[in-house]
Amino acid sequence: MDILQLKQEVIEYSKKIGIDKIGFTSASPFEELKARLIRQQELGYQSGFEEPDIEKRTNPQALMPGAQSIIAIALAYPSKLKNAPRSTREERRGLFARASWGEDYHRVLRDRLQKLEVFLAEKVPGAKLQSMVDTGELSDRAVAERAGIGWSGKNCAIITPEFGSYVYLGEMITNIPFEPDTPIEDQCGSCRACLDACPTGALVQGGQINAQQCVSFLTQTKDFLPEEFRTNIGNRLYGCDSCQTACPKNKGVDFHFHEEMEPNPEVVKPLLKPLLSIGNREFKETFGTLSGSWRGKKPIQRNAIIALGHFKDRTALPELTKVLKEDPRPVLRGTAAWAIGKIGNIEAIPILEDAKRREKDEQVLEEIEKGLNMLMV
Structure with a gap:
């Protein structure tokens, strides 16, 4: 041969x-x-x-x-x-990273x-x-x-x-002994655009990342997001592109070679409020073909709640209040309480106080307190 x-x-x-x-x-x-x-x-x-x-x-x-x-x-x-x-202003949207x-x-x-x-x-x-x-x-x-x-x-x-x-x-x-190709020489040089652009400082140094602080990783977790990182998430629903969009080697780069990779704009940049009440079947039908759906709808919904808090979207109070009152998942109830406090509307105080009287979960109660403290400032 x-x-x-x-x-x-x-x-x-x-x-x-x-x-x-x-x-x-x-x-x-x-x-x-x-x-x-x-x-x-x-x-x-x-x-x-x-x-x-x-x-x-x-x-x-x-x-x-x-x-x-x-x-x-x-x-x-x-x-x-x-x-x-x-x-x-009344129809805020989230975003899936390009890789999804x-x-x-x-x-x-x-x-x-x-x-x-x-x-x-x-x-x-x-x-x-x-x-x-x-x-x-x-x-x-x-x-x-x-x-x-x-x-x-x-x-x-x-x-x-x-x-x-x-x-x-x-x-x-x-097991076929192909002749190896030659590696390409590093071309980053002294550039540190990606390190400076990283929202959480997860890029410790060139070529080393603390995945525990990477926004892309954080958006895929299922538990309460540490409060120190919630502001960094912004409106990201899955993944993060900051270190890529900041890279000079990506300037002007945009290829559409593969039909399967073409995004549906309404799916990869969806409205946030409807995500809070989306059912399993609708989630699977809408987002199931995306790589960003692999962890299920819970992280996406939690991130959508954080995004509404990030936008201080007062029009979302009814949806957030419903999550706080009715959602069986403590992570979503607690995150909704935090977002309600973040929005900072005076009418949110009785919503959180009412939830505080009814809530049994300790972590959710902590988030309700965080929300109330933000409103009392």
Whole structure:
């Protein structure tokens, strides 16, 4: 078998099936990454969503004995929302991060990787092939960096020369010994735009992030959001793009190559008040195809309540009051109490005092007190 010719055929085929960039690297362990991950664990900087086994995250052989290569792929996604609906004083809107626009990227990349697997299986009968996207064990960014897809920016995202950091990443481990590509040299230089733009200071330094403070992570949690971060959330319902939009390498970057990735403006920038009472079925029908729906509706609703407080939207008091009185979930009741206090309308005092008399949950009572204290200032 001519491996060099096969590699070229894979590259040509990848273009036909809608892969925007492809790279190859060895299946040797990611020793530098391993050291960084151990340090992240020691500092308590991990989100908890990652694969906990560092050996699996850094050693392809632990996932596929006999692995010789990894194929990395990247698909560019849009950064500009066409025909974006306006957020008005009485109809405030939230926002899903760009990585959650369109169809869930896990499905899109798995489709491309599956087609690539079929192609390789036909070319090399008996070849071992194992694909993964994001939720797999390996670090997508580490693989992409070593495969020459892009360099790892100070914002911890892979930045490509062609598409900036607006790319989805996936990879395939194989026992086919492809020749590795050359990594791209770091081009961030002395720039620190992303570090300065981070709303919570989660970017500790270039290339190091405290995931526990990252707004993107915080929007995906299900418990009460620590009060110190609520102002930082703004109207974000899922994810955060601040470190990407601030990056000079993303200036003017906006690609619309894939129909599946085109966002529905009303879905990715939805009205906030209707989210507070949305049912499970309607939530699934409206948001179920977005990657941002993976944690269910509770975090989205909590974030919508915080956003209404952020906007000081007095028109939302009836909806917030209903949540405070009737919602069975303490996190939503308590967050609604905080938002009512944040809005600061004098008519909110009796609403919170009434809730205080009826409420049994200690955490909710604490949030009611926070709301009342804001109103008494």
